[in-house]
Amino acid sequence: MEATSKYIVFQLNNERFAINIQQVRSIEKVPELTSMPQMPVSMKGIFELRGKITPVIDLKEKLEMGTTEQQADTRVLILTIDQEQVGTIVDRATEVIDLNDDEIEEPPGMISGVHKEYITGVAHYEEKLLVLLDLDRVIHFEELNIV
Secondary structure, eight states: OOOEEEEEEEEETTEEEEEEGGGEEEEEEOOOOBOOTTOOTTEEEEEEETTEEEEEEEHHHHTTSOOOOOOTTOEEEEEEETTEEEEEEESEEEEEEEEEGGGEEOOOSOOSSSOGGGEEEEEEETTEEEEEEOHHHHSOHHHHTTO
């Protein structure tokens, strides 16, 4: 019997990505952020969520895909990275899906746009490709140390 995992699908520009739901604590509207001096370019600021100071990173900037322009559908995925709470801004979080292990393929050897080590696989979903990301690899704890 094949293992099935749940993934949260989100968009950056017009591309669809997904992360394992186990990496996500919650999905929030973009809050008002407080800037910090000497923040990395992709870090947009900090805010308090459920009693914890939470740094927020623009995932598009981190992946060198441009800058997120905040819209009504823009969301922050709240993650736990190295036991720390961090938010990542995405254009839209669209759905939660189930994927069987046999639906996920290894990433191709040559990929442009996203570092290969950030990609855990590629899946066919609703007649389109879905890039599966490992945000533990995308966001490093050292980046969060300014908080």
